[in-house]
Amino acid sequence: MKGTVGVAAKVFSAAQKRNVNVMMIAQGSSELNLAFVVKDSDCETVVNSLHEEFQLAKIN
Numbered sequence: 923m924k925g926t927v928g929v930a931a932k933v934f935s936a937a938q939k940r941n942v943n944v945m946m947i948a949q950g951s952s953e954l955n956l957a958f959v960v961k962d963s964d965c966e967t968v969v970n971s972l973h974e975e976f977q978l979a980k981i982n
């Protein structure tokens with residue numbers, strides 16, 4: 923995320939599109955990672971949404 927505008931916005935937008943509530947957010951001072959908490963029942967939904975948002979299926 924460091925030096926790239928909009929990464930966190932894309933993460934939370936992906937969750938919002940699937941109506942998933944983000945209950946907690948943590949970001950290290952290095953801006954290299956972002957952690958967040960959702961209900962266990964929403965985990966698979968939000969992971970799939972992130973894969974779509976960041977086009978992770980296209981990465982070899």
